[in-house]
Amino acid sequence: xxxxxxxxxxxxxxxxxxxxxxxxxxxxxxxxxxxxxxxxxxxxxxxxxxxxxxxxxxxxxxxxxxxxxxxxxxxxxxxxxxxxxxxxxxxxxxxxxxxxxxxxxxxxxxxxxxxxxxxxxxxxxxxxxxxxxxxxxxxxxxxxxxxxxxxxxxxxxxxxxxxxxxxxxxxxxxxx
Amino acid sequence: xxxxxxxxxxxxxxxxxxxxxxxxxxxxxxxxxxxxxxxxxxxxxxxxxxxxxxxxxxxxxxxxxxxxxxxxxxxxxxxxxxxxxxxxxxxxxxxxxxxxxxxxxxxxxxxxxxxxxxxxxxxxxxxxxxxxxxxxxxxxxxxxxxxxxxxxxxxxxxxxxxxxxxxxxxxxxxxxxxxxxxxxxxxxxxxxxxxxxxxxxxxxxxxxxxxxxxxxxxxxxxxxxxxxxxxxxxxxxxxxxxxxxxxxxxxxxxxxxxxxxxxxxxxxxxxxxxxxxxxxxxxxxxxxxxxxxxxxxxxxxxxxxxxxxxxxxxxxxxxxxxxxxxxxxxxxxxxxxxxxxxxxxxxxxxxxxxxxxxxxxxxxxxxxxxxxxxxxxxxxxxxxxxxxxxxxxxxxxxxxxxxxxxxxxxxxxxxxxxxxxxxxxxxxxxxxxxxxxxxxxxxxxxxxxxxxxxxxxxxxxxxxxxxxxxxxxxxxxxxxxxxxxxxxxxxxxxxxxxxxxxxxxxxxxxxxxxxxxxxxxxxxxxxxxxxxxxxxxxxxxxxxxxxxxxxxxxxxxxxxxxxxxxxxxxxxxxxxxxxxxxxxxxxxxxxxxxxxxxxxxxxxxxxxxxxxxxxxxxxxxxx
Numbered sequence: 001x002x003x004x005x006x007x008x009x010x011x012x013x014x015x016x017x018x019x020x021x022x023x024x025x026x027x028x029x030x031x032x033x034x035x036x037x038x039x040x041x042x043x044x045x046x047x048x049x050x051x052x053x054x055x056x057x058x059x060x061x062x063x064x065x066x067x068x069x070x071x072x073x074x075x076x077x078x079x080x081x082x083x084x085x086x087x088x089x090x091x092x093x094x095x096x097x098x099x100x101x102x103x104x105x106x107x108x109x110x111x112x113x114x115x116x117x118x119x120x121x122x123x124x125x126x127x128x129x130x131x132x133x134x135x136x137x138x139x140x141x142x143x144x145x146x147x148x149x150x151x152x153x154x155x156x157x158x159x160x161x162x163x164x165x166x167x168x169x170x171x172x173x174x175x176x
Numbered sequence: 177x178x179x180x181x182x183x184x185x186x187x188x189x190x191x192x193x194x195x196x197x198x199x200x201x202x203x204x205x206x207x208x209x210x211x212x213x214x215x216x217x218x219x220x221x222x223x224x225x226x227x228x229x230x231x232x233x234x235x236x237x238x239x240x241x242x243x244x245x246x247x248x249x250x251x252x253x254x255x256x257x258x259x260x261x262x263x264x265x266x267x268x269x270x271x272x273x274x275x276x277x278x279x280x281x282x283x284x285x286x287x288x289x290x291x292x293x294x295x296x297x298x299x300x301x302x303x304x305x306x307x308x309x310x311x312x313x314x315x316x317x318x319x320x321x322x323x324x325x326x327x328x329x330x331x332x333x334x335x336x337x338x339x340x341x342x343x344x345x346x347x348x349x350x351x352x353x354x355x356x357x358x359x360x361x362x363x364x365x366x367x368x369x370x371x372x373x374x375x376x377x378x379x380x381x382x383x384x385x386x387x388x389x390x391x392x393x394x395x396x397x398x399x400x401x402x403x404x405x406x407x408x409x410x411x412x413x414x415x416x417x418x419x420x421x422x423x424x425x426x427x428x429x430x431x432x433x434x435x436x437x438x439x440x441x442x443x444x445x446x447x448x449x450x451x452x453x454x455x456x457x458x459x460x461x462x463x464x465x466x467x468x469x470x471x472x473x474x475x476x477x478x479x480x481x482x483x484x485x486x487x488x489x490x491x492x493x494x495x496x497x498x499x500x501x502x503x504x505x506x507x508x509x510x511x512x513x514x515x516x517x518x519x520x521x522x523x524x525x526x527x528x529x530x531x532x533x534x535x536x537x538x539x540x541x542x543x544x545x546x547x548x549x550x551x552x553x554x555x556x557x558x559x560x561x562x563x564x565x566x567x568x569x570x571x572x573x574x575x576x577x578x579x580x581x582x583x584x585x586x587x588x589x590x591x592x593x594x595x596x597x598x599x600x601x602x603x604x605x606x607x608x609x610x611x612x613x614x615x616x617x618x619x620x621x622x623x624x625x626x627x628x629x630x631x632x633x634x635x636x637x638x639x640x641x642x643x644x645x646x647x648x649x650x651x652x653x654x655x656x657x658x659x660x661x662x663x664x665x666x667x668x669x670x671x672x673x674x675x676x677x678x679x680x681x682x683x684x685x686x687x688x689x690x691x692x693x694x695x696x697x698x699x700x701x702x703x704x705x706x707x708x709x710x711x712x713x714x715x716x717x718x719x720x721x722x723x724x725x726x727x728x729x730x731x732x733x734x735x736x737x738x739x740x741x742x743x744x745x746x747x748x749x750x751x752x753x754x755x756x757x758x759x760x761x762x763x764x765x766x767x768x769x770x771x772x773x774x775x776x777x778x779x780x781x782x783x784x785x786x787x788x789x790x791x792x793x794x795x796x797x798x799x
Binding site: 003005010033034035036038045047050054057059062170 | 330773
């Protein structure tokens, strides 16, 4: 580890769920200009190694911060709560809803207009995801970590479903 | 009276000493070297004015010939003439057999690792052959930059195909090491071509690099976004190129001249030569006369187009596949760059323009464009030019994973992740008192280990004996800016770092390279001990210089007085060792100093992050 700073500290951000993606991207470019190993190509081996480690840490921080689910998990980790990526939720109502959504996904192919059916489903999943993001942000900033954790688990479910929607989309219409 | 020069604190006493760096295109068929002189990049010619060095090496019992002279001997001495060696870099015997190509070489049996080829000069491997080509190019570079007396190059950027895996990149870097070159960076060929055209300074968007050489075709789609060059997809045909154009035109001449199909080698050669000449004439002329024996005819652009179109169709189909892999439409491509000698053929340009719907960049000699891009990047990396306007971030072309139970791959680093990257993974022991374990690293996208490329096997030793499951070994996989993997391991509870031995699946181990270096010095009658000493001294100078600059900058703020004293003692010890003549002693002192200065280096990193933040209010990011 080249630095003990947190991902947020590296990017000069206060640890919060909401963040400005434009500023994150701009800051990423600045950091790379300073620490990319290419800037150290004619320096000593030691400094080159440090630059690789530093740039790797910057890349890792960038990957985590720009992804909403990973960012949420990281915030909880900083607060001392580890959430394994495959853990389930105990909210039966939510689970029921997930089952229904999945059934609809499986039936998209048989619909008279699969494109529209898929589009509607995607929009619904997207809006549920946004709702959970809001939930998480509120719970986290109010210091309600148990609720935040529950919301993160739901986000993990939804993001998985979103990926399946995308896969089906590529499968059905992806051919150029 | 001479005035005493006193430099500003924090500034180097030699403010502007130009460094000497080259860019090298190490190609399958041809290789080139280029450099930046008086502001512009140009390819360097040999004493006969030839810029292209054929990638051919001929071995005699007492001499090694590289280039055109070597290629000329391929026909009569195929076993001792190495051509297209790039195809064998980082590959195993089994891969080479599966190429299905007729390689004339006698491969020595060496338990499935890196192939070794029997020649009259003894066995040689692809890394050694490539090193000979690199040496020749480096020599050209030295003569161009220093004149006959020579001098050392400060560094080189060497290009590799975008799809090269870790083993192929490592083999290229090993060849450079063997040739005595300091590699500043391995650069992807299509990225180099885009840099040559200055596209890195342009708008955000997708760039297609269409590379048609003598024997291979490559298409690469790059995305330029927020200063990151990302390889989106690559494709092509490893057995399609300008040579096929020549063969097709030669067959047409033979048919027109009524020669039949069963021709002897001499006739075939003659036909190919006139086919190639006719093809080149048609780049400027509308029509050209061709003849064989008493037949005389005319080849015009229209006939040639009809002959070449089926071959060009194949390249465009590969473009289409690459677009599909990248999940974009052809209209999203904003720039097209032509690379490779065969893109001089007018018909190729026309078809590419029609397909992509825009005129391709073709002003720079397509044989030289990759080397020129590499030279521009080398100039920046060696420190001649402030590189603020040029920052190339690359991605890893293939996912890296490890073998888990049942021959399955567990992905650690996904393809297209921006590099450098490092990932840590924890392992535990499954037997009481277990002190060693093996990790098999593979590269590829498939689920089964057997469908991926084996990169290396790492053996961890020196794990403290504990009950099963109690040891937690944290293994860190680190991929540097060249896409090369390094692995380190540590037992967490005890803090003991485990020893790692790397067995590259198709590469060379460090000690192999050391041995080869020694052998090559023995040939050149160069004193290896002297070389090792000089290398250690240069590294010591770099270490001392950069630490001195660092101390001047913020030693006072970041170090306690005791720490500063300790550092200064260690620096003095290294200085003394540097002036002595013992390379080992220099390395030991340098290692000690590096260890001692580690906390200072970490504090400096933190400080420079915070410094880079100044000028930004925190809430600017806090929206």
